[in-house]
Amino acid sequence: MIDALIAAPLLLPAFAGTATLLFRRRRRWIGAAISVGSSAGLVLLAMILMGQAIAGEPTAYALGNWPAPFGIVLVLDRLAALMLLLTAVLGSAVAAHATLTGLDRKGWHFHPLFQFQLLGINGAFLTGDLFNLFVFFEVLLIASYGLMLHGQGAQRLTAGVQYVIVNLIGSTLFLIALGLLYGITGTLNMADMAVRAAALPPGDMGLLRAGGLLLVTVFALKAALAPLHLWLPRTYGSTAPAVAALFAIMTKVGAYAIIRTVPLIFGDWVGQLLLPAALVAMLLGFVGLLAARGLRDMAAFGLTGSTATLLVAVAQFDQRAMAAALFYLPHTTLAAALLFLTIDLVIRWRPAEGDSIVPTSAFAGQGRLALLFLAAAVALAGLPPLSGFIGKLLILQASLTSPYVIAIWALVLGTSLLAVVGMARAGTTVFWKQGSCPPTSKNRTAFRAIEALPAFFLLAMLGGLTVAAGPATAYADATSRQLFDVPAYVGAVLGPDAPGAVR
Amino acid sequence: MSIEFLVASAIAVLTAAGIYLALRGRTFPVVLGLAMLSYAINLFLFAIGRLTVNRPPLYEKGVTDYADPLPQALVLTAIVISFAMTALAVVLSLRSFLETGTDQVDGIVEADPPQPDREAAP
Numbered sequence: 001m002i003d004a005l006i007a008a009p010l011l012l013p014a015f016a017g018t019a020t021l022l023f024r025r026r027r028r029w030i031g032a033a034i035s036v037g038s039s040a041g042l043v044l045l046a047m048i049l050m051g052q053a054i055a056g057e058p059t060a061y062a063l064g065n066w067p068a069p070f071g072i073v074l075v076l077d078r079l080a081a082l083m084l085l086l087t088a089v090l091g092s093a094v095a096a097h098a099t100l101t102g103l104d105r106k107g108w109h110f111h112p113l114f115q116f117q118l119l120g121i122n123g124a125f126l127t128g129d130l131f132n133l134f135v136f137f138e139v140l141l142i143a144s145y146g147l148m149l150h151g152q153g154a155q156r157l158t159a160g161v162q163y164v165i166v167n168l169i170g171s172t173l174f175l176i177a178l179g180l181l182y183g184i185t186g187t188l189n190m191a192d193m194a195v196r197a198a199a200l201p202p203g204d205m206g207l208l209r210a211g212g213l214l215l216v217t218v219f220a221l222k223a224a225l226a227p228l229h230l231w232l233p234r235t236y237g238s239t240a241p242a243v244a245a246l247f248a249i250m251t252k253v254g255a256y257a258i259i260r261t262v263p264l265i266f267g268d269w270v271g272q273l274l275l276p277a278a279l280v281a282m283l284l285g286f287v288g289l290l291a292a293r294g295l296r297d298m299a300a301f302g303l304t305g306s307t308a309t310l311l312v313a314v315a316q317f318d319q320r321a322m323a324a325a326l327f328y329l330p331h332t333t334l335a336a337a338l339l340f341l342t343i344d345l346v347i348r349w350r351p352a353e354g355d356s357i358v359p360t361s362a363f364a365g366q367g368r369l370a371l372l373f374l375a376a377a378v379a380l381a382g383l384p385p386l387s388g389f390i391g392k393l394l395i396l397q398a399s400l401t402s403p404y405v406i407a408i409w410a411l412v413l414g415t416s417l418l419a420v421v422g423m424a425r426a427g428t429t430v431f432w433k434q435g436s437c438p439p440t441s442k443n444r445t446a447f448r449a450i451e452a453l454p455a456f457f458l459l460a461m462l463g464g465l466t467v468a469a470g471p472a473t474a475y476a477d478a479t480s481r482q483l484f485d486v487p488a489y490v491g492a493v494l495g496p497d498a499p500g501a502v503r
Numbered sequence: 504m505s506i507e508f509l510v511a512s513a514i515a516v517l518t519a520a521g522i523y524l525a526l527r528g529r530t531f532p533v534v535l536g537l538a539m540l541s542y543a544i545n546l547f548l549f550a551i552g553r554l555t556v557n558r559p560p561l562y563e564k565g566v567t568d569y570a571d572p573l574p575q576a577l578v579l580t581a582i583v584i585s586f587a588m589t590a591l592a593v594v595l596s597l598r599s600f601l602e603t604g605t606d607q608v609d610g611i612v613e614a615d616p617p618q619p620d621r622e623a624a625p
Binding site: 131135138142145149154155157158159161162164165167168169171172175176178179180182183188 | 574595
């Protein structure tokens with residue numbers, strides 16, 4: 001019974017998304033309530049599942065009761081539970097924000113798309129089958145196309161066309177990689193593939209590596225590593241900021257897929273290519289942040305840079321570095337989302353300037369926004385007192401044994417400085433300098449303090465992560481150990497008698 | 504000529520044409536390129552179960568040689584997804600053309616852009 005609960009994070013948004021479809025014309029508030037309620041329910045479910053994952057070994061749930069290598073399994077372990085909880089927290093904040101600010105009434109079907117997006121993301125985190133991972137990637141991408149275009153406008157459409165084309169080509173590469181891997185190993189189940197990849201004859205290793213690299217290329221495209229990052233700033237900079245806040249988890253889906261598949265199936269040689277790409281993307285992201293002229297562009301570049309920082313730690317494929325990455329992962333997601341939500345409020349509450357970084361005359365709620373912006377900037381740049389500082393410190397500490405230690409230290413510290421300068425410049429311009437234009441007419445939508453509630457909720461989560469840094473690092477450590485313990489994963493999925501599950 | 508050579512070169516030609524078209528600047532060739540790429544992938548996925556003839560499609564007791572049914576299921580899924588995605592890309596590029604007045608993928612209006620046929624609409 002408790003094993004069947006693993007499927008609940010997929011079923012809840014699927015049913016909630018369908019139910020919200022009923023309320024698309026009248027009584028829209030019921031649809032919004034279902035959506036927010038389902039997101040909050042996901043938080044509860046994720047907490048229960050996390051409690052189950054802490055208890056011990058990975059648990060597998062065979063859908064339709066078909067045994068593992070033949071049927072599709074959902075696998076719950078510490079990493080999956082962490083990602084589920086993060087998605088649920090972020091999803092509730094964004095759903096509440098979209099409802100409070102009326103974003104969901106700017107077009108059709110916001111809430112169904114939102115719920116299906118959560119379904120796809122949760123599925124990608126839970127599945128133990130590579131082709132199923134592809135299917136869930138498609139589910140989350142299809143929903144994200146709709147969400148990205150929500151509200152429309154010419155600029156958004158142009159960026160949307162590029163986003164769709166880039167991701168279609170990514171899906172094509174994904175299928176080629178899957179084809180190659182299936183062709184040589186004869187399986188698509190991740191655990192089974194891990195066993196069979198280890199036993200491949202040397203002649204097939206070249207094909208396995210080619211397939212693995214193609215697969216990692218696709219994941220790097222989702223995680224926006226250089227040189228595959230170019231689509232991200234434009235997409236996230238042109239979509240509604242609240243949607244971009246949800247998309248902060250999408251780059252982490254790419255990072256998650258790398259964390260899941262590489263130690264299990266391919267081995268750490270992938271890191272030699274991944275690490276330079278992450279370092280370059282980190283530099284480009286934060287240079288872009290410094291150069292951005294709009295707040296949304298700035299946040300999008302900051303997201304690119306901080307995701308790349310995360311992947312710098314991941315790409316070392318070392319147990320300590322992975323633990324640091326797993327601590328930094330929830331932080332960077334929440335920080336980027338907080339920044340996007342704050343920017344949405346700036347755009348809504350400021351008189352006329354939109355999202356451009358220009359001096360503004362005083363407006364209602366300015367103090368609150370300045371506080372939120374400061375907190376988001378501190379979090380994104382990785383300054384104390386928020387948890388980004390601890391995360392970056394852990395990453396630096398874990399990189400000491402890496403052959404790239406000088407490059408990693410120089411770039412992580414240098415880009416943090418760039419982030420501080422860029423965010424400080426934007427913050428002082430927007431909140432401290434007095435604009436020359438007179439206060440505009442009163443017929444704007446009135447300032448409503450309650451709109452800032454989800455953003456403050458995210459800030460509280462960041463604060464909680466900082467206060468609970470001890471338990472959180474312990475959790476990340478245990479997760480990292482579990483990730484590199486391939487026999488335990490194989491044993492959980494294929495049964496303890498499987499050939500690769502011997503301890 | 505073996506059947507492997509034929510299938511492999513068909514996949515190669517489709518992929519090359521698809522990549523070339525996908526790199527073009529206008530949306531219509533790009534959509535065509537994506538379609539070609541997805542055809543190439545469908546063929547490729549079909550071939551990963553090895554090219555065999557005259558074998559039963561499913562395992563039965565006493566049958567030692569049978570065709571691998573899984574790639575066919577994968578191809579079906581891939582066809583459905585790529586079909587829907589191509590339709591979405593077509594609609595999106597049309598909308599983008601009508602709203603921005605250009606069919607360039609990067610949305611930058613060139614010197615002599617083709618105009619959407621507004622008179623034809625009622």
